Amino acid sequence: MTAKTKTLRFKRLISHGFFAPELPPCFISDDLARYRESLWNAVESVPKLSNARYPGAKQFISEPAWFYFPRYGRDDRKHAAINPISYLAISKVLADHFVQLRSASRKSRFSASPLVFDWVGSRAVFRPSIDLRDDFRINLATRHERYVAADIRAFFHSIYTHSIPWAIYGKAWSKQNRQITHYGNLLDLFCRNAQDGQTIGLPVGPDTSRLVAEVIASALDEKLSEIIQIEDLDASRYIDDYTIAVASGLSGDSLIAAVRQAAAFYELELNNDKSAVDLTSKRPSTGWKQAAIAHVPRSDKTTNSFLRFFYEVGRVCNDHPELNVEKFAFQNARSAFVNADEWSVLQSHLTNAYRRNSTLISFLVEVLVLREIEHGDVDKAKLAGFLERRLPELAQENRTGEIIWLLFLVIRLGVELPSNKLSRLFQLENSMVALMLTYASNSGTVLGVVDHSTWQQHLSSQGLKGSMWLYAYESIRNGTNPSTDRTFIEQDPFFSALLNRNVKFFDPERGFASMGSALRLRRAENTRARILRQDFLEDFDIDLLEFDEDEAGQEPDMDFDDEY
Secondary structure: OOOHHHHHHHHHHHHHOOOOOOOOOOEOOOHHOOHHHHHHHHHOOOOOOOOOOOOOOHHOOOOEEEEEEEEOOEEEEEEOOOOOOHHHHHHHHHHHHHHHHHHHHOOOOOOOOOOEEOOOOOOOOOOOOOOHHHHHHHHHOOOOOOOEEEEOOOOHHHHHHHHHHHHOOOOOHHOOOOOOHHHHHHHHHHHOOOOOOOOOOOOOOOOHHHHHHHHHHHHHHHHHHHHHOOOOOEEEEEEEEEEEEEEOOOOOOHHHHHHHHHHHHHHOOOHHHOOOEEEOOOOOOOOHHHHOOOOOOOOOOHHHHHHHHHHHHHOOOOOOOOOOOHHHHHHHHHHHHHOOOOOHHHHHHHHHHHHHHHHHHHHHHHHHHHHHHHHHHOOHHHHHHHHHHHHHHHEEEEEEHHHHHHHHHHHHHOOOEEHOOOHHHOOOHHHHHHHHHHHHHHHEEOOOOOOOHHHOOOOOOOOOOOOOOOHHHHHOOOOOOOOOOHHHHHHOOOOHHHHHOOOOOEEEOOOOOHHHHHHHHHHHHHHHHHHHHHHHHHHHOOOOEEEEEOOOOOOOOOOOOOOO
16 A cells, blocks of 8 residues: 655656657657656745745746647647646645545546546546446436436636635635635646646646546536535536436537536536437447457467458447547557567558558557567658658648657657658647757667757756756756756756756667566556446446555456547
8 A cells, every 4th residue: 555645746746747648659758757856945045036936846937848649530729738847836736735625526426537646557637438427328318218428628728726615615705715825726837837827628638637637527516516415426527528317307508508508617518519318218329349350360469350440340430430449449459469470561551550540659659569568570662751741741731749659759769760751840830849850860770960959949947947948957967968058957946956957858779678567567557557447337426536456457458538
């Protein structure tokens, strides 16, 4: 069992909640977590600077490092890596007051995505599967004719930071008590400061944002209960996705109106395009997962076996075009791909699959890295040809999330690319892209001259607070930057503490060490997801508060990430 102290929660939020899970595993925060207390003390000891209202962390205003990651059937979503100084401040408040925040969120009668702290998994805050939403909708068919489906428009990106204390203390009280001696107001300040002082939106990716968003959504649930009477077991919310039974005497439109009113109370808007009244008799999308993986090659791992698998997966894709069937099926065949008898044809098939479904990017890179580790037969010449054409197109469309993963692949597999084929990437003001290209150039995988001029203008104290903070700090720290001048970091009152402890945020050798370790991680995550689902199905409420032990199961590797 893990001792649940505030400082250990602080550590866990940093070590397993800092970088978005949509980033490759080469982005790390272990050092930031290890030295958290001394770093926090150093930050808090910074005196009030000119034009600042407060001393310490309260005066630090920064901008995240942004990137866009693909979603199935929808536009790419903007994700963020919060500045580490700002993240220390936010996670410190959340760690110190986690029990109170969880108690506040538990007042919701509807949540299917409550705060469950995970001490042993890949993330600090465990995210339940969207299957819970579908389970609840199927259960409604036993008692009701219709239900309302509704969700909040651009939930994370539209959250009003002042609504954080509203959710914790109540709106009326918060407007009369704005002092930052109240932790809800302090959290509001730190969240604003982490995005250049803006009051709208929470950065998508860090676990701190998920935690804050659930507290606000739970308060919205309470407000909804005040507006309209809803019986127990007649409503459920998965993150910002509501399912509410249309009980006798009510209309679906009145329920939608009630959700809209509750959302407006917290300065949020209902997504009208996704709000509708559905029949509970509507055929559920159950069984497709089993159909999709029924033909995963097990003992027979020849090309013919895989061709049959691709064909059967394609049939399920055609039956359910609204679902990301292909991603689920391929993820559950990762071991078969890595250990296939005939690799060359499969490499082409997987590359083709990614071209038509960009959400497969992280899977493609993982399988290619693991295949090279296990068998050493990845066709690097063919891969180089693909990358030389793909990367410039992605740069032209600013699809930075895919670029980041492909550059990770270049570095890990040592794929040599000529710099003149990558010139479009040199114009991208993206911290992760710049850092990885600089590393690749320094290590000899990008051949020729790399134009750093767009990025070098951020090598300043101000650059350490901007969206290029990761490049400005890490490329200097690890010695891959053409410039060797560390003065701007050494003289910065905040980042100098990180440099003094050699805190690193990038290690290209991290992650995907072996097929065995990858499968153990997936199975452990699946086990916790199954435990949570069983808890939910008992009474459509989740009583579990923490995951303390990793009870790794031996179930199939069904680890789909909910974005279908």
